[in-house]
Amino acid sequence: MTDLGAHVVILGAGHAGGTAAALLRQYGHTGKITLVGEEPIPPYQRPPLSKAWLKGEADADALALKPLEFYADNGIDFLAGVRGVKLARSPKELTLSDGRVLNYDILILATGARALKLPVPGADLSGLLELRTAADAEALKAAVGPGKRLAVVGGGYIGLEVAASGRALGAEVVVIEREPRLLARVACEALSTFFRTYHEKNGVTFELGASVTGFVGENGQVTGVTLADGRTVPCDAAVIGVGATPNDEIAADAGLDTARGVVVNLEARTSDPAIFAIGDVAHRPMPIYDRMFRMESVPNALEQAKQAACAITGRPAPAGEVPWQWSDQYxxxxxxxxxxxxxxxxxxxxxxxxxxxxxxxxxxxxxxxxxxxxxxxxxxxxxxxxxxxxxxxxxxxxxxxxxxxxxxx
Structure with missing residues (x-):
C-alpha cells in the first residue's frame, strides 16, 4: 500500500520537478514534500526563454508554473539556490551544496540536462553564452540588439530559435553548423532546406560544414569564432547550442542504473524502488518504438511527472502518450x-x-x-x-x- 504520508524529496525544480510537486498534492499526498532547486526562482516554463523572454515579452513571473505562494500554501517546502551533491541510498539521505542533509522516504530526481561545452581555446572568454536558464536568457538579451553581431554555434532548434529572436532584436546573426545542413541530426533534408531559406530571407547568414576550433577576444571579451579553414567570424557575443548531456552523476555515483541518463520504467521508477527519475535526465521506455530513449521536451517532463505522482499516490498509471515537441521561429x-x-x-x-x-x-x-x-x-x-x-x-x-x-x- 502506498504511504500517502511519506516524505517526498524532489531534486530539481524545473518543469518536471515543479509539476511533480503540484501533482502529488493534487493526487492526495499528505506527507511532507521538499522541492530543491538550483536557481533562485521557482519552477518556470523554459521554451519561451529563446523567444518571448529574449524579445522582452515575458519575465519570470509570467513564465512561472505556479506563483511562489502556491508552494507554501500547499505545504511544499521550496529550497532555492541549492543543489544535491551526494546521494546515500541507505540510510536515504541527500546532501545539499549548503551542507544540509535531507532524509527522504521517496526521492524524485529531476536534475535535467546541461549544455555541452566546446573544448577549444578561448572557451573561457566573456560573451560566450548558453541558453538553459532564465539567467542565461537575461545575459543573452543584454548582449544582443541593433548593431550587435551574434554568432550561434549549432544549427539545431534552439540555435535557430535564438537566431530568429536575435534578428527580431536587430542584431546581425550568423549560424555556424558543423554538419553540411541544418537540423542534420533531428530533421529531414526538406525541413532543413526550408528553414535555411526562411532564415536567409530574414537576414540570417550561415556557415555550414564549418568546425569551430576556438574563440578569440580582447580584454577577456569574445570578438570572434575561429573555424577549421582558418577564417575568423567576428562577433560581439556567441551562443553555444551544440546539444546537452544529462545531469545523472549523482545517480551514477549512488549506484543507480544509468545509460545516457537514469534508467527508469513506465512508472518513472529507477533500479531503486524508492527513487524515481523524470524529465531530461531519464532514460525511459518508449513502447511505441519498442526501445529506450532519453527525451528533452516539456510534454515528456509532464508525462513522467504524472507517472511518478500516480505511482507514489497509488493511482492508476496514466495512459501512454505519443512524444511531441514544437519550435516557434518568426x-x-x-x-x-x-x-x-x-x-x-x-x-x-x-x-x-x-x-x-x-x-x-x-x-x-x-x-x-x-x-x-x-x-x-x-x-x-x-x-x-x-x-x-x-x-x-x-x-x-x-x-x-x-x-x-x-x-x-
Whole structure:
C-alpha cells in the first residue's frame, strides 16, 4: 500500500520537478514534500526563454508554473539556490551544496540536462553564452540588439530559435553548423532546406560544414569564432547550442542504473524502488518504438511527472502518450510528433513554398513521425495515427486535397 504520508524529496525544480510537486498534492499526498532547486526562482516554463523572454515579452513571473505562494500554501517546502551533491541510498539521505542533509522516504530526481561545452581555446572568454536558464536568457538579451553581431554555434532548434529572436532584436546573426545542413541530426533534408531559406530571407547568414576550433577576444571579451579553414567570424557575443548531456552523476555515483541518463520504467521508477527519475535526465521506455530513449521536451517532463505522482499516490498509471515537441521561429510553428526510428520512406504533404506543409516518416504503411509547419491537422491526426499504429494509405496521405480526417478514416 502506498504511504500517502511519506516524505517526498524532489531534486530539481524545473518543469518536471515543479509539476511533480503540484501533482502529488493534487493526487492526495499528505506527507511532507521538499522541492530543491538550483536557481533562485521557482519552477518556470523554459521554451519561451529563446523567444518571448529574449524579445522582452515575458519575465519570470509570467513564465512561472505556479506563483511562489502556491508552494507554501500547499505545504511544499521550496529550497532555492541549492543543489544535491551526494546521494546515500541507505540510510536515504541527500546532501545539499549548503551542507544540509535531507532524509527522504521517496526521492524524485529531476536534475535535467546541461549544455555541452566546446573544448577549444578561448572557451573561457566573456560573451560566450548558453541558453538553459532564465539567467542565461537575461545575459543573452543584454548582449544582443541593433548593431550587435551574434554568432550561434549549432544549427539545431534552439540555435535557430535564438537566431530568429536575435534578428527580431536587430542584431546581425550568423549560424555556424558543423554538419553540411541544418537540423542534420533531428530533421529531414526538406525541413532543413526550408528553414535555411526562411532564415536567409530574414537576414540570417550561415556557415555550414564549418568546425569551430576556438574563440578569440580582447580584454577577456569574445570578438570572434575561429573555424577549421582558418577564417575568423567576428562577433560581439556567441551562443553555444551544440546539444546537452544529462545531469545523472549523482545517480551514477549512488549506484543507480544509468545509460545516457537514469534508467527508469513506465512508472518513472529507477533500479531503486524508492527513487524515481523524470524529465531530461531519464532514460525511459518508449513502447511505441519498442526501445529506450532519453527525451528533452516539456510534454515528456509532464508525462513522467504524472507517472511518478500516480505511482507514489497509488493511482492508476496514466495512459501512454505519443512524444511531441514544437519550435516557434518568426511566424512559423513547427510541431513534431513521434521520432523517425526505423523509417524506410519519407513523404511530403503540401508545398514548402507555401509555408504550410508536413513531412511524414513511415515504416511500411505506419507513421513513425510527422513534422508539420503551420499545419495543425497534419500534426494532430498524425500524432493520433502514430499512437494507434493504424496503417495509412500513402496515396491519400500525400494528397493535400484529401483531408486528414479522410486519411485517418
Amino acid at each position: 511566424d512559423l510553428k513547427l510541431q513534431i510528433a513521434g521520432y523517425a526510428f526505423d523509417v524506410d520512406e519519407v513523404l511530403l504533404r503540401g508545398d514548402p513554398a507555401s509555408g504550410k506543409f508536413a513531412v511524414f516518416h513511415l515504416k511500411g504503411d505506419q507513421i513513425q513521425s510527422v513534422e508539420a509547419i503551420n499545419s495543425p491537422p497534419e500534426f494532430m491526426m498524425g500524432k493520433q495515427l502514430i499512437g494507434n499504429r493504424k496503417p495509412v494509405s500513402k496515396a491519400k496521405l500525400a494528397d493535400p486535397t484529401v483531408s486528414m480526417k479522410e486519411v485517418v478514416a
